[in-house]
Amino acid sequence: MFFRIKPARRYRCLQIARGVRVNGKVRQEVLATLGRMDVLEASGQWERLLRSGLKCCRKIQVLDAHAAGETKLLSILKVGPDLVFSRLLEDLGIGAVIGQLGGRRHFGFSLERAIYLTVPQRLFVSGSDRAAERWRHSYRIAAYR
Numbered sequence: 001m002f003f004r005i006k007p008a009r010r011y012r013c014l015q016i017a018r019g020v021r022v023n024g025k026v027r028q029e030v031l032a033t034l035g036r037m038d039v040l041e042a043s044g045q046w047e048r049l050l051r052s053g054l055k056c057c058r059k060i061q062v063l064d065a066h067a068a069g070e071t072k073l074l075s076i077l078k079v080g081p082d083l084v085f086s087r088l089l090e091d092l093g094i095g096a097v098i099g100q101l102g103g104r105r106h107f108g109f110s111l112e113r114a115i116y117l118t119v120p121q122r123l124f125v126s127g128s129d130r131a132a133e134r135w136r137h138s139y140r141i142a143a144y145r
Helices: 037-043 045-054 058-067 080-092 094-103 111-124 129-138
Strands: 002-008 011-022 025-036
Touching (some): 011 037, 025 037, 045 058, 111 129
Antiparallel strands (some): 002 011
16 A cells, blocks of 8 residues: 555545455556545644654664664664675585684684684774774674674
8 A cells, every 4th residue: 555646637646555466467456535635734734644654664763763863872883894705615615624724723712713803803893902902892703792
């Protein structure tokens, strides 16, 4: 269902319509004509109608609350680097190679994860290994959350 504005002589009428399939073709079926747009806008009824409809939409309520500053920000995590580099490592088999080469040594941590963390960190912001440790808290990095 959707709103549509139908020109009628010198006026514009607001209608509620829906798409229906008739003989294999999509047609618009008018469910209700709500009145002339100029009258609805001047009286404030158009805005009240939309506001009352928004009360039924949870997603819109959350967006409105956020726009009004009524929500509390818990955290923001960026996901882009992890999505790109996890796919690259998987497709190219780099993680398996690092695991095989590093498996001969007995590190107290995952060598593959350490390398995985430092590569996108150095591409997005330059810095040391210690900087990567601080940088990762702003990003969703697999096996670090």
